[in-house]
Amino acid sequence: MSVERDIIVGIDAGTSVIKAVAFDLSGHQIAASSVRNTYQMGENGAATQCLMQTWDDCATALRGLAGKIDDYAARVAALAVTAQGDGTWLIDHDGAPVGDAWLWLDARAAPTVTDLAQSPQNRARFEMTGTGLNTCQQGAQIAHMDRHSPEQLDRATTAFHCKDWLFFKLTDVRATDPSEACFTFGDFRTRGYDDTVIDALGLTHRKSLLPRIIDGSQQTFPLTQDAAEMTGLPAGTPVSLGFVDMVMTALGAGVHTGHEGAACSTVGSTGVHMRSVEASDVHLNDEGTGYVICLPCENRVTQVQTNMAATLNLDWLLALAEDLIADLGERPSHADLVARIDVWMTQSKPGALVYHPYISEAGERGPFVDAAARASLIGLNSTHRFPDLVRAVIEGLGMAARDCYAAMGQMPTELRLTGGAARSPALRAVLAAALNIPVRISYREEAGAAGCAMMAAVANGIYPDMDACIAEWTTPLLGEAEQPDPDLATTYDGLFQTYQNSRRALRPIWHGETPKSDT
Numbered sequence: 001m002s003v004e005r006d007i008i009v010g011i012d013a014g015t016s017v018i019k020a021v022a023f024d025l026s027g028h029q030i031a032a033s034s035v036r037n038t039y040q041m042g043e044n045g046a047a048t049q050c051l052m053q054t055w056d057d058c059a060t061a062l063r064g065l066a067g068k069i070d071d072y073a074a075r076v077a078a079l080a081v082t083a084q085g086d087g088t089w090l091i092d093h094d095g096a097p098v099g100d101a102w103l104w105l106d107a108r109a110a111p112t113v114t115d116l117a118q119s120p121q122n123r124a125r126f127e128m129t130g131t132g133l134n135t136c137q138q139g140a141q142i143a144h145m146d147r148h149s150p151e152q153l154d155r156a157t158t159a160f161h162c163k164d165w166l167f168f169k170l171t172d173v174r175a176t177d178p179s180e181a182c183f184t185f186g187d188f189r190t191r192g193y194d195d196t197v198i199d200a201l202g203l204t205h206r207k208s209l210l211p212r213i214i215d216g217s218q219q220t221f222p223l224t225q226d227a228a229e230m231t232g233l234p235a236g237t238p239v240s241l242g243f244v245d246m247v248m249t250a251l252g253a254g255v256h257t258g259h260e261g262a263a264c265s266t267v268g269s270t271g272v273h274m275r276s277v278e279a280s281d282v283h284l285n286d287e288g289t290g291y292v293i294c295l296p297c298e299n300r301v302t303q304v305q306t307n308m309a310a311t312l313n314l315d316w317l318l319a320l321a322e323d324l325i326a327d328l329g330e331r332p333s334h335a336d337l338v339a340r341i342d343v344w345m346t347q348s349k350p351g352a353l354v355y356h357p358y359i360s361e362a363g364e365r366g367p368f369v370d371a372a373a374r375a376s377l378i379g380l381n382s383t384h385r386f387p388d389l390v391r392a393v394i395e396g397l398g399m400a401a402r403d404c405y406a407a408m409g410q411m412p413t414e415l416r417l418t419g420g421a422a423r424s425p426a427l428r429a430v431l432a433a434a435l436n437i438p439v440r441i442s443y444r445e446e447a448g449a450a451g452c453a454m455m456a457a458v459a460n461g462i463y464p465d466m467d468a469c470i471a472e473w474t475t476p477l478l479g480e481a482e483q484p485d486p487d488l489a490t491t492y493d494g495l496f497q498t499y500q501n502s503r504r505a506l507r508p509i510w511h512g513e514t515p516k517s518d519t
Helices: 051-067 110-117 122-129 138-148 150-155 162-171 178-185 195-200 204-209 225-231 245-253 311-328 334-338 341-346 386-406 425-435 447-459 466-473 486-510
Strands: 007-013 017-024 029-036 047-049 076-083 089-091 158-160 238-241 262-267 271-278 291-294 300-307 354-356 376-378 414-418 439-441
Touching: 007 051, 007 162, 007 245, 007 447, 017 051, 017 447, 029 051, 047 051, 051 162, 051 225, 076 162, 076 245, 076 447, 089 150, 089 162, 110 138, 122 178, 122 195, 138 150, 138 178, 138 204, 158 162, 162 225, 162 238, 178 291, 195 204, 238 447, 245 262, 245 271, 245 291, 245 300, 245 414, 245 447, 262 386, 262 425, 271 386, 300 386, 311 334, 311 386, 341 386, 341 425, 354 386, 354 486, 376 486, 386 425, 386 486, 414 425, 425 439, 425 486, 447 466
Parallel strands: 007 076, 076 238, 262 414, 414 439
Antiparallel strands: 007 017, 017 029, 089 158, 262 271, 271 300, 291 300, 354 376
16 A cells, blocks of 8 residues: 655755754644754854765754654655755865855955945946845855965856755755845846846856756756665655745745735844845845845745844843852743743833844844944933843844834835744734834744745645645744734834934944044
C-alpha cells in the first residue's frame, strides 16, 4: 500500500539557526527540526560562514524530521528553501566553495559603499533597485572584493546568496530568485538584471558571476541522488527556490492577504517593517534608503525599512536591572523581568520621554543610514523611575516603526505583527497608537519556513495561485484586530514630531561636530 505524499518541508537557514519545518498540504505545522548555525567574526568587521558546514547542517536538520513524523521520507511531496539575506557565497566551476561566505553582518565593504554612494550613478541605481546601498549587500561586497582581492573573484564562476547555495546542493542548479537578484543587481519592475545597476557598482566585467533568475512558485527542480543520500529523502523530490527570508516571513505572517494597505512588522532583535504594494506604486524616498523586494505574487513587491535594533534595546535595559538586583542578592531571570513589562507600563505616563532606539554599535539603517547613530533619552528628570524608562524604550520602538513607514509614503491601514515581542499587549497597544491603525498578531509559528513552503505548494499545483494559498495558509492565523486608543494616538502624534526633530538635530553630535550657535 502506497503512502500519500501529504507533507511540504520548508527550510529556513537563518544566521543563528537552520530549521526544517514540515507542513501538511493545508498549511498546518506538523513538526520542526533545527540545528544551531555557526559563523566567525574577524578583523576589520569580517563575518564569515563555512559553505560546506552550512550544507551539512541543513541536511542534518532535514534528517531530524524523520524521528518526529511517521513515514516521513515517503510522505514528502516537495521541498522549498529560504535563508538569511544579502552576503556573498562564491563557488568555482566544479561547484566547490571559493573561501568562506561573507555574511550580511560583514562590514568590510564600508569604504567601498561610501565611494559608491557618492557616485553620480548611485541615484539611477537606487531608482532601478529601490534599495539603498549597504555593506551587507552582495553588490557592495563583490565591488569591494574586486577592488581589494580580485583573485578571489577570478577563481569564482558563480556568486550565490545563502539559499541559492543550499538550493544548488539540493538540485545541482545554479540560480537565484527575483527578490535578491533585483534589490542587488536589477529592476524590481522587470524582475531581471539591469545593466545600469551593474555598471553603477563597477561590476560590468563581473557580470558572468550572476546566476540565472528563477521563480520557485512557478518552477521546481528534482532532488539529486547525492542530496537524497545526505537528507534521507527520495531522489526526484521537487525542490523550490524560495525568495529571501525577510519576504518569506512577511508572506507567511500576512503582509499580503488581498487587503490593500496592509503591512507587516517583525519585532525581534531587529525591527523589519514591510508594506505590500503594486510595483507601480513604490515610493522612493529622498534619502535613498530601504529595500524594494519582489513578492511571489504577480506585479507585487514589498517596500522595506529595517531598524538595526528593536528588542535589543529592551534587552539592554533589562540587563541593567538584572545586574543591579544581582548585586543585592539573587539574580532574576530575563524571563522574570519580561513578565513584568506590562505592569511597568501601567505605572508610567505615556509620551513623557523621547527615546531613540539606536542601541546597536553598528548605528542605524532605517529609515536613514548612519553608522554613527546612537541611542538617546530626552526629557529625563528626578521624578522618573524605572517604569518610565521601560515605557520610553517601548515607545521608542513605536516611533521607530512609524519613522520607517513614513519613509515608504502612504501609511498602512492595518499592521500584522510577528516575532516574540508581538505577544506583549503593551507593545501592541503602543504600535497601534503610534501608527494609529489596527494591529493583528500572526499566530504562525515558523513564518519564514511557511512562506517558502507556500511557494512549493503553488509550484506543485496544490493551489492554483498564491492568493488561494494565502487564503488557507495565512489569513486564518491572523488574530482579531486590536484598535488604537484614540487618546494615546493623539499623544503619540506630538511625540513623533519631537522624536523626528531631535534625531535630526542629534546627527551632527553623533559625528563629533559642534552645533551651530543661534547667536
